[in-house]
Amino acid sequence: MNNLDSFDLPPNATAPPGTFVVAGLTSRDAAPELPLANTPLGELPAPERHSRPGNNCQAAMESELPVTWIQPSSVGRMSSLLELVKHVDLLQFLVRREIKVRYAQSAIGIGWAVLQPLFPMLIFTVIFGRLAKLSSDGIPYALFSFAGLVPWLYFSNGVTDGVNSLIANANMLSKVYFPRLLIPLSAVISRFIDFCVATIMLLGMMVWYGAIPNWGVCVIPWLLAMMILTTIGIACWLSTLAIQYRDVKHALSFLIQVLMYTAPVVYPTTLIPESWKLLYALNPMVGVIEGLRSALLGTRDMPWLLIAIGSVSSLVIAISGTNYFVRKQRIFADVA
Amino acid sequence: MSSYAITADGLSKAYRLGKQCGTPDTLVGALKALVRYPLDNFRHLRSLTQTNGEDPHLLWALRDASFEIKQGDVVGVVGRNGSGKSTLLKLLSRITDPTAGSARILGRVSSLLEVGTGFHPELSGRDNIYLNGTILGMSKREIDHKFDEIVDFSGVARFLDTPTKRYSSGMQVRLAFSVAAHLEPDVLIVDEVLAVGDAEFQRRCLGKMQEVASGGRTVLFVSHNMSTIGQLCNVGMLLSHGKITAAGELKHVVQVYMDELFTTQAEAGDESLRVSVTTAVDDLESEKVWRQGSHLTVRVSVWSREAVQGPAVDLYLHSSAGRMVFAQSDRFMDSSNGSSEHHWVFEFRLENTGFVSDYMTIDVGFRYSSSTRYIALWRSLAAVALGPLPDGFTHGRDCPVAIPCAVALRGSA
Known part of the structure; x- marks a missing residue:
C-alpha cells in the first residue's frame, strides 16, 4: 500500500530542529516558546545535536540507541526469534507463574500431577485391559498404557493449556507489548513439570513390574524433543485460530480425544494394518510413544521408520505453527 | 531526523464497525437465518481483520x-x-x-x-x-x-x-x-x-x-x-x-x-441519524459556567430518517477526570403526543448541588425504549464548565461526587 521497504526519510523530516511538525504543517511560531525544546538531549554527543540530518550522523545515532520501526507489515521471522532470546527472563517468570498458579489453593497441590495420569491408567486397565482384553505386547497392561499416557498427557495438557493461555491473557495482549509467542510457549513448557512427575511414577512402576530398559534410552532425548516440538506446533496453530474463532476452544476437548485414538495410547501398533503404517506414523506421537515403549519396556525393536516419519512431521508442525502464529500475532490485540 | 525520538509518518489505524444484522420477520426467513448463521458469523469474525479499501463500515x-x-x-x-x-x-x-x-x-x-x-x-x-x-x-x-x-x-x-x-x-x-x-x-x-x-x-x-x-x-x-x-x-x-x-x-x-469542548451548541451524526445538544445555565452572572446552586438545561434534539417507535435518550455526565457521575433517561412511550416520528426533543434540567469537577462532558445515547442497545451513542458531545470547587476538595479521579443531583424531566417535543 505504500513504499515501506524503501522508506527512508519522512517527507517532513527536513524541518529544522526546534520545530514541531504536525500533519505537514510546521508551526514555527510556537517553537521558540517551548521551555524544554533546546535543553541538552541526554546521551547525544554535542556536535550532532543540532546538525542537519545526514547519513553519517544517522548511522552514528543508530549504533547507540535501538531503533523501533512501526509498520503495517509484521516483523520478520528471524527478528522475532531474536526477540525471544532477549525476553528469556520474561519466559522464565511466565513459566514460574504457570506452575505456581496451577496447583495453588488446592489441598494436595502437586499431588494432582500424580493423580492425573493415575486415574486414566486405572480406567484403561479395567476397560481395555480386563474387559476388552486388548493386546499389550506381552507386558502388563497397566504398565503398557501408563508408558503411553505419560507422553500423551504432556501433549494433550500442553495443547489445551497453550490454546487457552492466549485467550486467558487477552488482557495482557491489549495492554503491553512483548513477543506473543512467549504465552503459549510458557504454558507448554510449564507442563514439563507434570511430565517429570509422571516419568518418576513410570520408573517406579517399571521397578515394580521388573521391566528393564535397553540401549534404546539413548534415543529418548530425541523422542522428547519431538514430543515438545509437536506440542508447541499444535498449540501455536490452535491458539492462533482460537483467539479469532472461539469455536476452536469448544471443539478442543473433542479433537484431543480423537487424536488420542489415532495414537497407540490404549492399544499396540501391531493392531494397525501394515499398509496403513506410513499414514499412521504422520502423527508424531505414534513414533514418540512406540519409541519410549521400545526403549523402556522392550516391547519391540526400535521403530526407526515411525520415528523418522514422525520427526519430519513434528518439524513441519512446529515450524508451520510458529510461523503462522508470528504472522498472525499483530492482529491479536484487535480481535482478542 | 536524528534528534527526534519519535517520527511518525501518516500513521493510521482502521477498525471495522460491527454491522447490525437484520432480524428475519418470517418463519422461513428465520430458518434460513438459522442455517446461514454460522457462515455469517464466520464471515464477520474473519472480516474483523480485513481492512481493504474505502469500506463505509470502517472506523478510522x-x-x-x-x-x-x-x-x-x-x-x-x-x-x-x-x-x-x-x-x-x-x-x-x-x-x-x-x-x-x-x-x-x-x-x-x-x-x-x-x-x-x-x-x-x-x-x-x-x-x-x-x-x-x-x-x-x-x-x-x-x-x-x-x-x-x-x-x-x-x-x-x-x-x-x-x-x-x-x-x-x-x-x-x-x-x-x-x-x-x-x-x-x-x-x-x-x-x-x-x-x-x-x-x-x-x-x-x-x-x-x-x-x-x-x-x-x-x-x-x-x-x-x-x-x-x-x-x-x-x-x-x-x-x-x-x-x-x-x-x-x-x-x-x-x-x-x-x-472545542465548551460550546453551548453541538451536533453529531450523519444524514440518517443526527443529534444536536444545546446547553443553557440559568445563572445571572454567567451563561456558560454551571456553578453550585444553578440549573443546567440540556436540550437534546434527534432527527432520524427512519421512523422510530418509542425512542429513549440517555444522558451521561462525565467529570473532568473521565469518570461517569450522572446518568438519566427520558423516553417517549408512544409517538402520539404531538411529535413527528422523525424528530424528537428531550429536555433535561439538572441542578448542580456540588459536583467536584472542573467541567462535565456530556454523552448522549439514543435507543428504543424497549431495548438497552444503542442505535447510536455519542461521546463527549459537549462540555460545561463548573464553578470553583467546594472547599476541601481537589481534582482527581478518586475524589467523591459530593452530593447527588436533583433532576427534573421534561419529555416534550
Whole structure:
C-alpha cells in the first residue's frame, strides 16, 4: 500500500530542529516558546545535536540507541526469534507463574500431577485391559498404557493449556507489548513439570513390574524433543485460530480425544494394518510413544521408520505453527 | 531526523464497525437465518481483520498522524473520548499494527497503558514484582538491582510474601505503580494511570513522573486531567476524530481543546441519524459556567430518517477526570403526543448541588425504549464548565461526587 521497504526519510523530516511538525504543517511560531525544546538531549554527543540530518550522523545515532520501526507489515521471522532470546527472563517468570498458579489453593497441590495420569491408567486397565482384553505386547497392561499416557498427557495438557493461555491473557495482549509467542510457549513448557512427575511414577512402576530398559534410552532425548516440538506446533496453530474463532476452544476437548485414538495410547501398533503404517506414523506421537515403549519396556525393536516419519512431521508442525502464529500475532490485540 | 525520538509518518489505524444484522420477520426467513448463521458469523469474525479499501463500515480511529517528537520532550496528548489518543499510544507501543503509515522510535520503549498488567492474584507480591517488571521490559538483573527501591516506594514491605489477592486494592495499585515507576526506558508512553490510589500516593506518583520527565527522557502522556498535564508536560498534542488538530505549545493546545469542548451548541451524526445538544445555565452572572446552586438545561434534539417507535435518550455526565457521575433517561412511550416520528426533543434540567469537577462532558445515547442497545451513542458531545470547587476538595479521579443531583424531566417535543 505504500513504499515501506524503501522508506527512508519522512517527507517532513527536513524541518529544522526546534520545530514541531504536525500533519505537514510546521508551526514555527510556537517553537521558540517551548521551555524544554533546546535543553541538552541526554546521551547525544554535542556536535550532532543540532546538525542537519545526514547519513553519517544517522548511522552514528543508530549504533547507540535501538531503533523501533512501526509498520503495517509484521516483523520478520528471524527478528522475532531474536526477540525471544532477549525476553528469556520474561519466559522464565511466565513459566514460574504457570506452575505456581496451577496447583495453588488446592489441598494436595502437586499431588494432582500424580493423580492425573493415575486415574486414566486405572480406567484403561479395567476397560481395555480386563474387559476388552486388548493386546499389550506381552507386558502388563497397566504398565503398557501408563508408558503411553505419560507422553500423551504432556501433549494433550500442553495443547489445551497453550490454546487457552492466549485467550486467558487477552488482557495482557491489549495492554503491553512483548513477543506473543512467549504465552503459549510458557504454558507448554510449564507442563514439563507434570511430565517429570509422571516419568518418576513410570520408573517406579517399571521397578515394580521388573521391566528393564535397553540401549534404546539413548534415543529418548530425541523422542522428547519431538514430543515438545509437536506440542508447541499444535498449540501455536490452535491458539492462533482460537483467539479469532472461539469455536476452536469448544471443539478442543473433542479433537484431543480423537487424536488420542489415532495414537497407540490404549492399544499396540501391531493392531494397525501394515499398509496403513506410513499414514499412521504422520502423527508424531505414534513414533514418540512406540519409541519410549521400545526403549523402556522392550516391547519391540526400535521403530526407526515411525520415528523418522514422525520427526519430519513434528518439524513441519512446529515450524508451520510458529510461523503462522508470528504472522498472525499483530492482529491479536484487535480481535482478542 | 536524528534528534527526534519519535517520527511518525501518516500513521493510521482502521477498525471495522460491527454491522447490525437484520432480524428475519418470517418463519422461513428465520430458518434460513438459522442455517446461514454460522457462515455469517464466520464471515464477520474473519472480516474483523480485513481492512481493504474505502469500506463505509470502517472506523478510522487514527488517520494520517504525522509528527515528530524531540528527545527529552514531555508531550501531553489530549482529546475527547474516542478521538484516537489510546489508539495512538497502542500503535507506538506496538500493541497493534497500523493499517497504514509508519513510525520510527529511537531508543528503548516502554509503555504503561494500565498498572499491574499481568499481575496474578495467586502470586506473592515478590513474584508479581518480577513478573510485572519483566512484562514491562526490564531484565531480571535490573529488577534485582532496584528491588529494595520498588518495595520502599510501594510501602507494602510487610506483605511481600502474601498472595496479592489478599492485598487491599490500594496496596495492589501502589505495588503495581512502583514497579512501573522504576522503568528506565528512553521513551515512556503513559496512558491515564496516575489517577489511582489515595491523594498522598498520587502526589508521590506525580513527583516520580516529574523526576522521570526531567531526566531527559521522552514521555508521551495521555490524560483528561488538565492540571496534571499542565504540571508534567512542556508540549501538547490535540487529537480530534482521529486527526491531529493542534500541536506545539502546551497552553495553546489546551486552549484549543477547551474551546472545542465548551460550546453551548453541538451536533453529531450523519444524514440518517443526527443529534444536536444545546446547553443553557440559568445563572445571572454567567451563561456558560454551571456553578453550585444553578440549573443546567440540556436540550437534546434527534432527527432520524427512519421512523422510530418509542425512542429513549440517555444522558451521561462525565467529570473532568473521565469518570461517569450522572446518568438519566427520558423516553417517549408512544409517538402520539404531538411529535413527528422523525424528530424528537428531550429536555433535561439538572441542578448542580456540588459536583467536584472542573467541567462535565456530556454523552448522549439514543435507543428504543424497549431495548438497552444503542442505535447510536455519542461521546463527549459537549462540555460545561463548573464553578470553583467546594472547599476541601481537589481534582482527581478518586475524589467523591459530593452530593447527588436533583433532576427534573421534561419529555416534550
